[in-house]
Amino acid sequence: MKKVLLLWGLVLFAWSVQAHVGSSGVVLQGKAGEYRILVNIQPPDVIPGTANVTVYVENGGATRVQARPIYFRSGDEGAPTYDMLEAVPGQLGQFQGIVWLMEGGSSSVQLVLEGAKGKGEFVVPVVAVSTAERDMPAGLGWMLTALGLLLLVLLVTVIGASVSDGVLRAGQSLTTPQKRKRYRNMGIALVACLLILYGGGSWWDSWAATYKRYLYKSLDAHGSVVDRDGQRLFQFKIDTTDFNSKRGSGYLSYLVPDHGKLMHLFLVRTPGLDAFAHLHPERTDSTTYQSYLPNLPPGKYLVYGDIFSYSGFTETLTDTIDIPELASNHTEIKKTDPEDTYVVTDPLNKPKQVPLDENVVVCGQPGTRTTLQDDSYVVWEGKANQVFEAGKPLSLNFAVFTPESKPAILQPYLGMAGHAAVVRSDGSVYVHLHPIGTVPMAAELSLKNRIADTARVFKRADSKIFRDSIDRHVAMLKQMPEAERESYLMQEMGMDLGADSTAHAGMEHGSVVSFPYAFPKAGQYRIFLQIKRNGRVLTGVFDARVTDPVL
Known part of the structure; x- marks a missing residue:
């Protein structure tokens, strides 16, 4: 057990930028000392490159904001000096600037705020990878070619x-x-x-x-559904062909759990986005994960699987699978993990076109009352028929009420006040949100540990020992009683849902769950909200319309 805890101490250095598809920006809300802030970082798609940093100071009167990059491998000892962020004219409390990211991989932006309430620090994890190439404009290319020939x-x-000419005298010829x-x-x-x-x-x-x-390319993974004693078993296998050129040998042995799970798997039926499941497959070997499927209706499903490396590099594995009809002679469906959940709702743009039962909810919209599976209900705070602007950071606020219309007391779910998955209608955008934003709290805390470490290079443990210790730790969590497991996860991530001393906004214990986010592009989105009440995970579904920014 001591060896497991020792190796798990190494894992605490791991930080994970929340996985996503089609949404490269990082949105994080919290406290830097006495300053309540919202940070939006748009990383570059070419490394070296500049990340655009915007800091919204919501209270405290900060007058000076500085930022610098810190890389996971080199830590604080190898970090450059701070760059000053400029105050935005006419926008009280808003600061903007750039930070150069010179190294690829796991990194972070450290912020320092100064003002009327003293000094505060904040760490924002960022994944820096090259995802694009820059083409030279044709006109510039021809101009440079002509100048080169000249x-x-x-x-x-x-x-x-x-x-020759230098040896000639006046009037002489060669x-x-x-x-x-x-x-x-x-x-x-x-x-x-x-x-x-x-x-x-x-x-x-x-x-x-x-x-x-x-150039960064996501890992290839292939899902399939097989029959296992009359049950539908989903298998997700990572393709390791030419694997070394993408991640390096042993990469999959250094995956670590996020919220106690080695993989967060989301299944969304397409094209209607009318069936949703949040599962937590078990690792059977370093490349294969599997999970029993709940009573999902048959059809074609989008697959998103989030995995997390010890270095903080986070990826979403994607695929599309066909789920067959469940055999009708089975009354009890197996669960791989006690927190596995699913829900069925009305298809996109076809409201109330689904029969109601205990796992069916009607999709809601901003400003409307949406009933959950236990007859409690959620109000997405906002104006009815509200339209959102792409690229603009905002807070998605959901107020939960009991069937008697009293504010509901929420229980922690996987160590947090709530979770949300956001999916664009065509599947091109997916993000797993938490109440602090697109980054889990463990990310910031782990980065702080790495910054405090004076080692210039982080050394990893033996891959087999590391993987075995992680498997034992995940199995230990799974065997814990529910309340004990939730308490352990909250402590592990440094959370305190009942105290004002938390470093993050939106985490206070109560009936409202907030998710900071910026929709990356125009389109129609569906939000799957997940909370827990009375020991039961409840899922609400909401639609949002997003337009291009007004210039």
């Missing part, structure tokens, strides 16, 4: 003149030997310049090929 001609001419010497040296200069250009071009092509090789 410089080549001038250089060759100057070299030729330096070995002799035949001198002309031959001139042309010979010009030829040598031309060949030398062409060889230099060829070498430079080859070096550039080699560098570009290496860049393309390590």
